[in-house]
Amino acid sequence: MNMKELFVCECHDNHHMVVVSIYDCQKHPPEFSISVTADCHLVWYRRVWAAVKYAFGQPSLSWHDVLLSEADVTRLQNCISHYGKIKTALDQHQNPVP
Numbered sequence: 001m002n003m004k005e006l007f008v009c010e011c012h013d014n015h016h017m018v019v020v021s022i023y024d025c026q027k028h029p030p031e032f033s034i035s036v037t038a039d040c041h042l043v044w045y046r047r048v049w050a051a052v053k054y055a056f057g058q059p060s061l062s063w064h065d066v067l068l069s070e071a072d073v074t075r076l077q078n079c080i081s082h083y084g085k086i087k088t089a090l091d092q093h094q095n096p097v098p
């Protein structure tokens with residue numbers, strides 16, 4: 001079963017969020033994906049300037065922290081646990097113990 005959870009930073013800034021997705025491919029190992037938001041809040045000319053700087057080797061990428069609440073840490077643990085269960089079930093299906 002697929003799973004998707006949104007985690008918003010404790011500071012409540014909409015730019016500080018991640019989405020954790022687990023895709024149960026059933027015949028392949030499950031995929032565990034962490035999607036981060038992009039800096040798309042710049043006005044158009046600043047985005048063009050950032051693109052020009054990137055083209056000439058000066059990436060302007062910035063990283064933000066996402067501070068998780070205790071409840072979100074538990075939800076993240078549940079995501080990891082869900083991934084582990086899918087992976088274990090697939091491994092047992094593909095390599096049954098005699």
Ligand SMILES: [Zn+2]
Nearest residue numbers: 009011013016
């Ligand atoms: Zn934040």
